[in-house]
Structures are given as C-alpha cells and as structure tokens.
Amino acid sequence: MNEKVAIIGGGIVGASAAYYLSSLPGGSQISVTLYDDGAGQATKAAAGIISPWLSKRRNQRWYQLAKDGATTLMTLARQANLATDIYHQTGTIITRTNEKDLHDLYVLAQERQADAPDMGDVELLSAKEVQQRMPLLTNPQPGIFVSGGARIDGGALVTELLAQAQRVNLTVKHERVNLDGDGNLQFPTGKQHFDHVIIAAGPWLNDLLKPLGIKAAVRPQKGQLIELSVPDYSTQENMPALMPEGERDFIPLGYGKLIVGATHDDEAGFNLTATPEATQDLLNSAKQFADYLTADNVTKVKVGTRAYSTDFSPFFGRLKSHPQLLVASGLGASGLTTGPLIGRLLAGTLIYGGTPDWSNYEKPLSDYLS
Structure with a gap:
C-alpha cells in the first residue's frame, strides 16, 4: 500500500x-x-541571487549547505527543465569600493574555487568593465564577476x-x-x-x-522588494545580477524589468503591509547605481515573511x-x-x-x- x-x-x-x-x-x-x-x-514574494561562494559568514556549516545548495539548483534547473525566467545562470558581480577589500575578495574567490568548481570563472573587473556588462548602471563600482552565479524567481x-x-x-x-x-x-x-x-x-x-x-527558536522577519521598469537593453536577459557593497541586491530580469531588494524588518513580525518607507529605502539604494530611477519607475511591491533562528x-x-x-x-x-x-x-x-x-x-x- x-x-x-x-x-x-x-x-x-x-x-x-x-x-x-x-x-x-x-x-x-x-x-x-x-x-x-x-x-x-x-x-x-522572493526573487534572489544564487551566489554564496564569497560570503564572509564564519559559519562553516551554513557555507557548506549554501555551496551544495547552489550545486543542487544547477542540477535541478537541468532536471526540471526550468525556463530562464525562473532560473538563469547569468553570473553575479560582487562590488567593493576599497581597493584592498576588492583584492582580498579576489584572493578569497580564487581560494574558494578549489573546493567549489561550480563557481565557474572568476574575474576582477574595473568599474568601467562592470558598466560594460551592466549598461543599466550609471554609477558602477569595481567588483568580482563569478560566472556560476544565477538569478532566481522564487x-x-x-x-x-x-x-x-x-x-x-x-x-x-x-x-x-x-x-x-x-x-x-x-x-x-x-x-x-x-x-x-x-x-x-x-x-x-x-x-x-x-x-x-x-x-x-525561530522568529519572523518582514522582507519587502520592488520591481522597476528600466530601459530594455538587448543584452538585459543575460545581464549579471549585482550584489553591491552595503546596498540592496540589483537583479535585472530582462524585458525592461529590474528587481531591487530586499529589506530586513525585525519589528514588523507577520505584518504584510507594504510601506512607503521601505519602498523609498529600496529606491534610494537603487539610485546609488542608476541615478535616473524615480518613484515613477516602481511597478510592483512584494512583501513576505522569513523565518530566522537564534x-x-x-x-x-x-x-x-x-x-x-x-x-x-x-x-x-x-x-x-x-x-x-x-x-x-x-x-x-x-x-x-x-x-x-x-x-x-x-x-x-x-x-x-x-
């Protein structure tokens, strides 16, 4: 039975x-x-970036889980024949403004490659080279490109x-x-x-x-992200996702769509109401890299509740x-x-x-x- x-x-x-x-x-x-x-x-409500390899988290168990999780997703995408609007291995760019921090991140990337071949290629990019790969940006920063990174629509x-x-x-x-x-x-x-x-x-x-x-031992955390309309570059469907230092993730989806987020609100609990304050916070973050964006570009706001352990x-x-x-x-x-x-x-x-x-x-x- x-x-x-x-x-x-x-x-x-x-x-x-x-x-x-x-x-x-x-x-x-x-x-x-x-x-x-x-x-x-x-x-x-989630859209995100799959690129755990350059995380500075000291928790080695978490890193092993995230590293093997990224590999699992690569296999799943092939097995389930996922469309590129669900999972797309566009690569990711992780930025740093300080030259020494950028060098240290590049060294870390090379070290992690030995144990994580699914990272793919690793390249050190100038701000100009970042902009060439992401023409949506008006204020690019230098960064590390990891070809194995991906964007995902949860x-x-x-x-x-x-x-x-x-x-x-x-x-x-x-x-x-x-x-x-x-x-x-x-x-x-x-x-x-x-x-x-x-x-x-x-x-x-x-x-x-x-x-x-x-x-x-879990608690709720509210997360909010925004979707914006942006110029539809011919290369946008394959543009890398951006993980900028100190700001929100910047995820081009193609077809003139951009996701920015997400916030981390520990006080809102299970409240699912989108707030203008969080939307403005996300927009301000996006404008650090694309200064032409305004509130008129915001087309959608999404809210969800994550679970965090102690x-x-x-x-x-x-x-x-x-x-x-x-x-x-x-x-x-x-x-x-x-x-x-x-x-x-x-x-x-x-x-x-x-x-x-x-x-x-x-x-x-x-x-x-x-």
Whole structure:
C-alpha cells in the first residue's frame, strides 16, 4: 500500500520536497498532499541571487549547505527543465569600493574555487568593465564577476515544481491545517493520520508545534522588494545580477524589468503591509547605481515573511519525540539557495529511510527545539 505523506507549507522547502518525492526513484509510490493557504509566504514574494561562494559568514556549516545548495539548483534547473525566467545562470558581480577589500575578495574567490568548481570563472573587473556588462548602471563600482552565479524567481520556481509534482503523485490543498498532540493533522471535520508529515511552515512553525509541547527558536522577519521598469537593453536577459557593497541586491530580469531588494524588518513580525518607507529605502539604494530611477519607475511591491533562528542558521530533521514528523525552518534570506537541498534531503530520508548524518550542514536539531 502506498505511504501517505503530508507537507505543511508550500514555500521553497515544501515545494522542493514535493518535487523530489515525485522525481526521486521510488517516490512515485508515495501519495503526497501539500497544504498551504499562501498567506505571507516568503518564497512567493522572493526573487534572489544564487551566489554564496564569497560570503564572509564564519559559519562553516551554513557555507557548506549554501555551496551544495547552489550545486543542487544547477542540477535541478537541468532536471526540471526550468525556463530562464525562473532560473538563469547569468553570473553575479560582487562590488567593493576599497581597493584592498576588492583584492582580498579576489584572493578569497580564487581560494574558494578549489573546493567549489561550480563557481565557474572568476574575474576582477574595473568599474568601467562592470558598466560594460551592466549598461543599466550609471554609477558602477569595481567588483568580482563569478560566472556560476544565477538569478532566481522564487514564486515562479515554486509554481513550476508543484506543477511537475502534481503530474505524478501530489495533491495541493489551499487551506490552513493544525496538528493535534499526537502529530495528526487536525481539520474542522476531524483529524487525519499520515505516515509522515514534513512541516515547512517557516516562522509559523511554533504555532504548529504548540499542541506537541515543543517550542522552536525561530522568529519572523518582514522582507519587502520592488520591481522597476528600466530601459530594455538587448543584452538585459543575460545581464549579471549585482550584489553591491552595503546596498540592496540589483537583479535585472530582462524585458525592461529590474528587481531591487530586499529589506530586513525585525519589528514588523507577520505584518504584510507594504510601506512607503521601505519602498523609498529600496529606491534610494537603487539610485546609488542608476541615478535616473524615480518613484515613477516602481511597478510592483512584494512583501513576505522569513523565518530566522537564534543563530541565523537553517535547521531541519526528524523529531525524536514524534518520529513521523520532520521539520525545517530558519532559512532566513538564504532560503532560495538552501531550500531546494533541504527539501531533497527530507524527501530522500522519507523514501529511503535510515538516519542520515547532516552534521556537516547544521547543528543538532535539539539546539533549536525545546
């Protein structure tokens, strides 16, 4: 008889888990139901840059997870035949204004290449060379070009992964669910038992685990980004994404569209209202590099809620107290990079069993759950 799996949360982890439960060998024998009411989902509002290799974060577990996550996305893009408006390996440019900082970053890039061949080519660019590759810019800065970097549309990626999984073994239900004290899904009409449940509900994890007497060390963070209309250069579809020092990410999408963001608001909690202050902050950041931009260029504003752990690191795995339950949360701003790998790891352990050792990617789950 087919095993029944429920996934709570249709963001980057939940959608990736659903996709891999449908595509990994043996997964098609599993019946999967995903529940998500769509409110506040960070991935739906997210567009981002996949380029973790030059991060200065000292957390080596996070770096290993992000590095392998970038590789997972490259493979996923080929396997799922993702369109370039979902995932596009355009390369990324990371800028520095100080000459010594730029040199140090270039040295770091060369060192990281040895352990991360998926970085691709690394080039040191002058401000003029940066502008040649990104003619949208009027005030370029010198930087490092990494050819393996990519831009990604989170909402479009989730939609595509779920659509492909639905053709195999996935049912999607747009509703909110709760758990009872035994880990069963609770509905107004009664409870329903699943053999396994993946809880990938971001900052809402605490609400779901409360009936089990478990508290998760996660908090919500509001993020806002803006989409702007810009000149449609013939090369824009293949323009690199820009990670400027001290400013917001600058992501050309092609066809005269530009994404700038995102903000990090720790005080707003689950508030999903777009604010003029955040929009102006993002616009001011964009104008540092493209001074012709005005409020009239803003065509869209998106808001979502991320989950952050106490040490800013993702955590995921099976609950010892309730072995049928698996959780994932705390991805923060790196969710588009790390989420697909986490989803694949969770799907793999459901299909193949065992107790995999993920200590190279995360601290013990008990560090985040009490």
